[in-house]
Amino acid sequence: MSTTAPTPRASVPRTLDVSGTPKVPFTRTVSVELRKMLDTRAGFWLLAVSGLLLVVVAGIVMAVVLANDIGITANGWVQVMTVPLSLLLPIFAITSVTAEWSQRTGLVSFTLEPHRLKIIGAKLVAVVILVVATMALAVALGAVANLLYGAFSGNDVVWNVDGSAFFWTVVNQLLYFLMAFGLAMLILSTPASIAVYYVVSLLLPFMVYSAVYVLVSWGPDVLPWVDLGYAMAPLVGGGPTGPGGPGLEVTGTTYAQVAVATLIWVVLPMVLGGRRVMRTEIK
Amino acid sequence: MITVENLTKSYGGFTAVDDVSFTAEAGRVTGFLGPNGAGKTTTMRVMTGLTPPTRGSVTIGGHLYRDLPNPGRHVGVLLDASAQHAGRTGREVLTLGARTMGLPASRVDEMLALVSLDERESKRRIKNYSLGMRQRLGIAHALLGDPSVLILDEPANGLDPAGIRWMRGLLKSYADRGGAVLLSSHLLHEVEQIADEMILIGRGRIVARGTKAELLAVQGDGSTLVQAVDNDLLAKALVAAGHEVTAAGAGLSVSTQPAVVGQVALEAQVALVDLRATEGRGLEDLFLELTADTQREAPAGAPSAQPATPAHAAPQGGPR
Numbered sequence: 001m002s003t004t005a006p007t008p009r010a011s012v013p014r015t016l017d018v019s020g021t022p023k024v025p026f027t028r029t030v031s032v033e034l035r036k037m038l039d040t041r042a043g044f045w046l047l048a049v050s051g052l053l054l055v056v057v058a059g060i061v062m063a064v065v066l067a068n069d070i071g072i073t074a075n076g077w078v079q080v081m082t083v084p085l086s087l088l089l090p091i092f093a094i095t096s097v098t099a100e101w102s103q104r105t106g107l108v109s110f111t112l113e114p115h116r117l118k119i120i121g122a123k124l125v126a127v128v129i130l131v132v133a134t135m136a137l138a139v140a141l142g143a144v145a146n147l148l149y150g151a152f153s154g155n156d157v158v159w160n161v162d163g164s165a166f167f168w169t170v171v172n173q174l175l176y177f178l179m180a181f182g183l184a185m186l187i188l189s190t191p192a193s194i195a196v197y198y199v200v201s202l203l204l205p206f207m208v209y210s211a212v213y214v215l216v217s218w219g220p221d222v223l224p225w226v227d228l229g230y231a232m233a234p235l236v237g238g239g240p241t242g243p244g245g246p247g248l249e250v251t252g253t254t255y256a257q258v259a260v261a262t263l264i265w266v267v268l269p270m271v272l273g274g275r276r277v278m279r280t281e282i283k
Numbered sequence: 284m285i286t287v288e289n290l291t292k293s294y295g296g297f298t299a300v301d302d303v304s305f306t307a308e309a310g311r312v313t314g315f316l317g318p319n320g321a322g323k324t325t326t327m328r329v330m331t332g333l334t335p336p337t338r339g340s341v342t343i344g345g346h347l348y349r350d351l352p353n354p355g356r357h358v359g360v361l362l363d364a365s366a367q368h369a370g371r372t373g374r375e376v377l378t379l380g381a382r383t384m385g386l387p388a389s390r391v392d393e394m395l396a397l398v399s400l401d402e403r404e405s406k407r408r409i410k411n412y413s414l415g416m417r418q419r420l421g422i423a424h425a426l427l428g429d430p431s432v433l434i435l436d437e438p439a440n441g442l443d444p445a446g447i448r449w450m451r452g453l454l455k456s457y458a459d460r461g462g463a464v465l466l467s468s469h470l471l472h473e474v475e476q477i478a479d480e481m482i483l484i485g486r487g488r489i490v491a492r493g494t495k496a497e498l499l500a501v502q503g504d505g506s507t508l509v510q511a512v513d514n515d516l517l518a519k520a521l522v523a524a525g526h527e528v529t530a531a532g533a534g535l536s537v538s539t540q541p542a543v544v545g546q547v548a549l550e551a552q553v554a555l556v557d558l559r560a561t562e563g564r565g566l567e568d569l570f571l572e573l574t575a576d577t578q579r580e581a582p583a584g585a586p587s588a589q590p591a592t593p594a595h596a597a598p599q600g601g602p603r
């Protein structure tokens with residue numbers, strides 16, 4: 001059955017010689033965590049539906065743009081393609097953490113690797129890889145869509161991707177995923193984490209903040225400090241109501257607002273959640 | 284190999300594990316026995332670093348669990364076979380383990396074959412596994428890294444009789460090749476056949492320990508059951524020789540060893556039909572009795588008013 005039989009009974013060892021066993025390299029832990037994200041049925045469907053959304057959104061935007069004869073540029077396409085990626089994919093960041101508790105796989109994961117921070121770090125890297133890879137896909141699809149738009153409309157194809165706006169779009173995407181990850185560590189339950197994440201990232205901004213922003217006098221002053229989307233809107237080139245709204249000016253305050261909103265929604269959950277993960281009992 | 288020293292784990296005011304010390308040695312199967320809620324799983328979770336102890340420590344081969352590099356290669360752990368992602372296949376679970384430990388993919392097939400999960404079953408999702416199949420998968424996972432220490436929480440749970448027999452053989456041969464095996468159970472007969480040593484725990488405290496023989500020895504009361512062709516004649520002879528005699532079923536119960544009774548019968552020239560030592564209470568009875576005040580149901584025949592052997596009179600650390 002086994003290749004290396006335990007030492008024979010004659011010499012009953014009391015100690016375990018571990019000098020010949022190297023530690024599990026971090027890259028291996030990352031590759032296992034990446035695999036764990038995608039190897040369940042839920043993971044498969046999440047990816048499949050996100051891919052479908054990407055194509056559907058591209059199709060709808062193309063139809064609208066062509067029908068109304070609105071010009072669209074490469075920059076516009078990147079913005080458009082980022083939206084479907086930010087809808088469902090953060091669930092990967094959440095379940096990567098919470099499944100260890102909700103599905104109780106932590107019992108195995110944390111016995112194979114008792115250094116919990118190493119597993120959390122590996123999951124974090126896996127999430128970043130996911131964001132980068134899907135953003136690259138969005139850019140590639142955006143380029144294809146841009147070419148098709150040129151072919152369909154007969155207009156000139158404009159390759160005007162603004163380096164700074166693109167950079168901040170990626171950062172924005174990354175911050176939302178990290179927020180999902182931090183909340184997941186803090187809450188450690190799949191349904192509760194998903195609910196809280198969507199309330200904070202989608203429901204509040206669209207249902208509540210958007211009304212507050214236009215109706216309440218202090219809205220435009222306060223919201224950019226407490227909501228990541230509002231804080232980053234000037235940087236990613238969108239208005240207060242998302243891409244398409246009136247452009248906002250980037251000032252020194254903008255960076256301060258991004259920093260504060262990041263502190264509240266990314267750093268704080270990460271730190272508190274990290275502490276919780278380190279201390280909690282795995283059952 | 285596994286050394287538990289003065290381990291205590293409290294939850295608020297409740298002490299789940301109370302000053303527990305024992306060792307599980309290499310080359311032996313150590314049974315960890317106790318009723319529901321006795322603290323077996325908690326002890327094992329502390330061993331594997333999943334639960335921080337309140338006091339005391341556990342070392343495995345002289346190391347803290349968290350200091351073991353690639354621990355799956357040294358310690359095989361099965362705490363709860365149901366704790367697996369329902370949406371993963373059995374094969375995938377083993378593959379993840381093998382990759383983490385840096386083992387070749389062929390090891391997965393070896394382990395699947397070892398626990399008799401066939402190709403089709405291995406590709407099913409765990410959601411659709413039967414209890415016994417999950418248990419087999421859990422055992423396969425514990426053995427994956429060819430560890431020299433095994434920590435198994437109720438490994439026989441859900442296995443069919445053939446599976447239980449197979450597992451006994453497996454663990455026995457593992458210990459024979461020098462591995463240290465610690466397995467918990469609340470079913471005594473499951474463990475008594477393979478455990479070289481047993482640790483009995485109740486309400487977080489160790490109530491007795493030793494080999495099966497040692498545990499039973501303390502309990503034997505040295506009396507004899509005898510049946511003769513002429514019981515009355517034998518009874519008279521025994522009483523004359525100074526022994527206490529009471530009627531018991533078709534025969535007599537005598538307060539001395541069988542050899543003495545045989546000698547008396549020989550001298551009285553009474554033919555015997557049956558002669559044997561009073562069966563010491565079985566291990567099962569002993570177990571129920573020792574853990575009586577920690578049981579949920581007072582076991583019949585073990586009046587909890589007299590908790591038999593006080594914890595410290597039990598063969599704690601008796602001769603090996």
Ligand SMILES: Nc1ncnc2c1ncn2[C@@H]1O[C@H](COP(=O)(O)OP(=O)(O)OP(=O)(O)O)[C@@H](O)[C@H]1O
Binds near residue numbers: 299
């Ligand atoms: N987090 C916790 N908070 C409070 N009590 C706990 C906690 N974890 C375990 N316990 C208690 O500790 C005791 C020991 O539980 P444990 O799971 O170790 O028992 P066990 O011996 O494995 O029982 P079983 O044979 O039923 O599996 C139980 O009374 C349990 O309720």
Ligand SMILES: [Mg+2]
Binds near residue numbers: 323324
């Ligand atoms: Mg238990």
